[in-house]
Amino acid sequence: MILTVTLNPAVDKTYTTGSLILGQVNRLETTQNIAGGKGVNVAKILRQCGYPVTTCGLLGGYTGLFIEDYMNSIGADCRFTRVAGETRSNINVLAKDGYVTELLEPGPEVSDEELEIFVKGYEEAITRCELIVLSGSIARGIRSDIYKRLIKLANDNQKICILDTSAEALRCGIEAHPYMIKPNQKELEYLVGHKLTDIEDVADAAGKLCEEGIAKVVVSMGSKGLLSVSREGALWAKAPSVKAVNTVGCGDSVVASYAMSMLEGEDDFSSLKRAAATAASSASTFQSGEISLRLSKELLDKVQIEKRK
Ligand SMILES: Nc1ncnc2c1ncn2[C@@H]1O[C@H](COP(=O)(O)OP(=O)(O)O)[C@@H](O)[C@H]1O
Numbered sequence: 088m089i090l091t092v093t094l095n096p097a098v099d100k101t102y103t104t105g106s107l108i109l110g111q112v113n114r115l116e117t118t119q120n121i122a123g124g125k126g127v128n129v130a131k132i133l134r135q136c137g138y139p140v141t142t143c144g145l146l147g148g149y150t151g152l153f154i155e156d157y158m159n160s161i162g163a164d165c166r167f168t169r170v171a172g173e174t175r176s177n178i179n180v181l182a183k184d185g186y187v188t189e190l191l192e193p194g195p196e197v198s199d200e201e202l203e204i205f206v207k208g209y210e211e212a213i214t215r216c217e218l219i220v221l222s223g224s225i226a227r228g229i230r231s232d233i234y235k236r237l238i239k240l241a242n243d244n245q246k247i248c249i250l251d252t253s254a255e256a257l258r259c260g261i262e263a264h265p266y267m268i269k270p271n272q273k274e275l276e277y278l279v280g281h282k283l284t285d286i287e288d289v290a291d292a293a294g295k296l297c298e299e300g301i302a303k304v305v306v307s308m309g310s311k312g313l314l315s316v317s318r319e320g321a322l323w324a325k326a327p328s329v330k331a332v333n334t335v336g337c338g339d340s341v342v343a344s345y346a347m348s349m350l351e352g353e354d355d356f357s358s359l360k361r362a363a364a365t366a367a368s369s370a371s372t373f374q375s376g377e378i379s380l381r382l383s384k385e386l387l388d389k390v391q392i393e394k395r396k
Pocket residue numbers: 271306307308309310311312313326327328329331334335336337338339341362363366367370
C-alpha cells in the first residue's frame with residue numbers, strides 16, 4: 088500500500104483560451120474543475136494503474152468535499168483530516184499559443200490543533216503502508232519543518248519516503264533524509280542558491296544532495312526531460328516528443344511512476360524510462376493527474392537514456 092500526503096490540496100480550475108494577456112479582459116473558452124494538489128494527483132495516477140492507495144492530508148469546505156468525493160469515487164482509501172478553512176482553488180490556464188499559466192492560492196490557515204489531529208492519523212496510517220509520498224506546498228499556519236517531522240516518523244517505522252515540495256518546506260524536509268526527492272530545476276536552484284545553466288550543473292547540484300544523504304534525486308526539467316542522480320551516477324532521460332495538452336500534474340506523474348517502480352523493485356534505468364514515458368503521457372492528457380495507459384506503454388520504447396557520469 089502506498090500512502091500519499093497532501094497538506095495543501097486544490098481544486099484545479101482548468102481553463103482553455105486562445106492566449107492569456109496580462110492587464111486585459113480575457114474571455115475563456117472552456118472550464119473544468121479537477122481534484123488536484125500534488126499528493127492527490129499521485130494517488131489518482133496510482134489508482135489508474137490499479138494500485139491500492141491510502142490518501143491523507145487536510146481538506147476543508149465545499150472544495151474539500153469535492154476532492155474527497157472524487158477520491159472516494161476512484162477507490163482511494165481516504166483518511167483526510169477536516170479543517171475549518173476552505174481548501175484552495177488554483178487556476179490553470181491552457182492557452183492555444185502554448186503557454187500554461189498557473190495561479191496558485193496559498194491555501195487555508197491551519198491551526199495547531201488541526202495539524203496535531205492530522206499527525207495522529209498519519210502516525211497510524213504509516214504503519215499500514217510500505218511507501219509514503221509527501222507532496223506539495225504547505226498551507227498557512229504550518230511550520231516549514233513539517234515534512235522533516237513526518238519523514239522522521241516514517242523513518243522510525245522503517246518506511247521509505249518520497250518528498251516533492253518546494254522552498255523552505257523542501258530545504259527543511261531533506262534534513263530528515265527522505266529516500267528520494269523530485270525537485271524541478273527551479274526548486275533545485277532554490278536549494279543551491281544559484282542558477283543552473285546546463286545538465287552538468289544540474290547533475291552536480293543533485294550529486295551534492297546525494298552526498299548529504301538522499302539516495303535518489305530526480306530532477307524534472309520540463310520538455311528537456313528527467314535527470315536521475317544517485318551515488319552510482321547520473322542518467323538523463325530525454326522527454327519523448329508528444330503533443331502537449333496540459334503539463335499541470337506532469338511532475339506528480341513522475342513521482343507516481345517512481346513509487347510504482349520502487350514497489351516493483353525496478354532498477355534506476357527502468358524506473359527512469361517508465362517515469363519519462365508516464366510524464367509525457369500525462370502531458371498529452373487534458374486532465375491533470377491523469378495519463379493514457381496505452382500511450383505510456385507505447386512511449387516506453389521511445390525514451391532515450393544517456394549516461395552523464
Ligand atoms: N511537453 C512535454 N513533453 C514531454 N514530456 C514532458 C513535457 N512537459 C513535461 N514533461 C515531462 O514531465 C516531467 C515533469 O514536468 P515538469 O514541468 O518538469 O515538472 P513540475 O510540474 O513538477 O515542474 C518532465 O521532466 C518531463 O519528463
